[in-house]
Amino acid sequence: MNTGSLLNFLNSLEKQGFLPAIANRKIQDFLDYSTRSAGKLFLAYVAVMGAIFVSAGVFAIISHNWDDFPQHVRGVLSFVPSLAALYVYYLAVFKHAHSTSWIEASSMFLMLMIGASIALISQTYQMDGDFDKFIIVWLILTIPLFYIARASGIAFFYLLLSCKFLTPDFDFGFFGPSDFSLNEKYYLFWLFLFAYLPHFYLSLNKKSDHQGFRAIYLGWITAIVLVLALPFSVKAGYLWWGIATYMGFYLLGKKYYASNISSLGRPFQTITLFGLFFFLVNLSSDFFYRIIFRYEGIRQMDGWDGEQFFFYFLGIALMILFTAIAVMQKEKGMPLNRYVIYTPFLIVFLYMVYYLYQEHSFDMEWFSFLVLNFYILGFGINAMIMGNKSRNLLYMFYGVFVVVDLLWMRYFDMDIAFWLKGLLFIGVGFLFFLIHYLSVDEFEN
Amino acid sequence: MKSKKIIFLVFGLVILAVPLFIIFKSEDILENGHRHKLRLQGMDPFDPFRGKYLRLRYDNDVTADTELKEGDNAYVTLEQDSLGFSRFAFAHKNKPDHDDYLMAEILWINDGTATIKVDNLSKYFINEDKAKAGEEVLQDWALIGSGAIYAAIRVLDGEARLEDIYVNDTPFLEYLAQDPN
Numbered sequence: 001m002n003t004g005s006l007l008n009f010l011n012s013l014e015k016q017g018f019l020p021a022i023a024n025r026k027i028q029d030f031l032d033y034s035t036r037s038a039g040k041l042f043l044a045y046v047a048v049m050g051a052i053f054v055s056a057g058v059f060a061i062i063s064h065n066w067d068d069f070p071q072h073v074r075g076v077l078s079f080v081p082s083l084a085a086l087y088v089y090y091l092a093v094f095k096h097a098h099s100t101s102w103i104e105a106s107s108m109f110l111m112l113m114i115g116a117s118i119a120l121i122s123q124t125y126q127m128d129g130d131f132d133k134f135i136i137v138w139l140i141l142t143i144p145l146f147y148i149a150r151a152s153g154i155a156f157f158y159l160l161l162s163c164k165f166l167t168p169d170f171d172f173g174f175f176g177p178s179d180f181s182l183n184e185k186y187y188l189f190w191l192f193l194f195a196y197l198p199h200f201y202l203s204l205n206k207k208s209d210h211q212g213f214r215a216i217y218l219g220w221i222t223a224i225v226l227v228l229a230l231p232f233s234v235k236a237g238y239l240w241w242g243i244a245t246y247m248g249f250y251l252l253g254k255k256y257y258a259s260n261i262s263s264l265g266r267p268f269q270t271i272t273l274f275g276l277f278f279f280l281v282n283l284s285s286d287f288f289y290r291i292i293f294r295y296e297g298i299r300q301m302d303g304w305d306g307e308q309f310f311f312y313f314l315g316i317a318l319m320i321l322f323t324a325i326a327v328m329q330k331e332k333g334m335p336l337n338r339y340v341i342y343t344p345f346l347i348v349f350l351y352m353v354y355y356l357y358q359e360h361s362f363d364m365e366w367f368s369f370l371v372l373n374f375y376i377l378g379f380g381i382n383a384m385i386m387g388n389k390s391r392n393l394l395y396m397f398y399g400v401f402v403v404v405d406l407l408w409m410r411y412f413d414m415d416i417a418f419w420l421k422g423l424l425f426i427g428v429g430f431l432f433f434l435i436h437y438l439s440v441d442e443f444e445n
Numbered sequence: 446m447k448s449k450k451i452i453f454l455v456f457g458l459v460i461l462a463v464p465l466f467i468i469f470k471s472e473d474i475l476e477n478g479h480r481h482k483l484r485l486q487g488m489d490p491f492d493p494f495r496g497k498y499l500r501l502r503y504d505n506d507v508t509a510d511t512e513l514k515e516g517d518n519a520y521v522t523l524e525q526d527s528l529g530f531s532r533f534a535f536a537h538k539n540k541p542d543h544d545d546y547l548m549a550e551i552l553w554i555n556d557g558t559a560t561i562k563v564d565n566l567s568k569y570f571i572n573e574d575k576a577k578a579g580e581e582v583l584q585d586w587a588l589i590g591s592g593a594i595y596a597a598i599r600v601l602d603g604e605a606r607l608e609d610i611y612v613n614d615t616p617f618l619e620y621l622a623q624d625p626n
Contacts (some may be wrong), residue, residue, distance in 0.1 A: 052569075062496065063496030064496060065495075065497065066572070067572045078464055078468075079464060086461075094453075114460055115494070117463075117464045118467070119494045119495045121464050122495065123495040123570040126565070126568065126607040128564065128565055128566070129564055184516070214622075261525050408458070
């Protein structure tokens, strides 16, 4: 239903006496505010797109290579993109400071024109240059844009460019195994991320657990970039870093985004729930279980350097810190999902069982797999119950999805007699019919 | 507002200072750098940001200090032959006591011979209308291999810039203007 139809509907409810006039006015005020916010977002989006396309056009004009002009003229001309963009940025900061569209579009334009000026000079002086240096200079010059007028649209390009330092070094071995290692400049990604994070923090509404479009957009790109970048940016202890990241995300989301209405409006919680689901379900497979724990193994440490030890123990420390905060917040009454905050305990337990078997041949792995499977099952069922309680259908689907996925995994890898497996899964099927039967009244009526 | 204006001014100056620095550095190298002629060959790829260019290749295998290893930055000196052409000759661990050297990364090294990666010499940016003809000229002349086509470079204190490509001692664009086919 669009806003116009909704207003007509509210007015007809008021006329028929179902809705008090005051309530109708308040709802219409809220809708008006929401429409204005969405309109602002649309304007900013269109303006940023305009800036990107104009910039793309400038890059194309540069690419023609105007070699009929003498070198010194081309040198002077190379300032034109930056100067023009600086002027537009000046107008935005001092004449249109309250216009989100102006600020976002001019910042994007200036960011891209800085790159254009450097590209034009390198073309004029035949410098193929070091691409890494080019990106470093470009990103450093972009950082002030986050803080002078607090532009956020550029964050996407900024973080994307900073991921350049995460492309792994790959040595193809003709006669031996190929070597795959982290990019030797991976630390630059962390430096650029840390330079951007204060902007993200400043964009949060610290007095509320409800955030607007800007914080949601920044939340999504920050969370996605961090999750995707993690395997390429930590030298050791990825398991601990992964868990710590999800715990940190969950706490951040619960503190600042808890009252946002949809899953789309709660980037950190949504990513945590899907990340943990993906991680736990994979861990429940014998194949991935051994790979993950062997990769993080104590035996690997013999050949480690100081940097790897630093990452390994920092990952553990962060995981302990976030878990402790989560448990304390839960004790204080914060509504945290216990299956999320107890996941680190589960992982440590599984890790210990794995090592008991590896080091002392004490086989308790059957028990750890049993615990893990029941934990994931509980995770899914808990999501279904919570979703039902809070009338959140997406959360209920998530719960069903977790349970179904777990069961399909076990169907294909469980090593028991076929007749027993058959009976078990027929039972599971009927369990779903039972859930349907019990829920039919609630949802159909 | 005043402090915001000062911040804006400083930011604007920094943005303009970066290209200015690159221009001054390049002009200094092209003006005062040691001139070397390198034999080359080329082809015609594309750069999405800076347009068409001819990729230039040189003999980049050099004798290297035994202490150097892969990934190191080395000081590379050049050596001139009897015909006046230079080649990358030696990769040093320590800085030479003169300014006729350039910095290069050791890509791989074996038995005292290293393959180096030199910045700023391997692309010749060219107008999109001249790229095709330029590529053909480069390929034809490089096949003959007589040294009639070469890249003139300038080297100063670790940095290098491509001065121009010459065909029979005629600058490349002038040569193309005379005989584009």
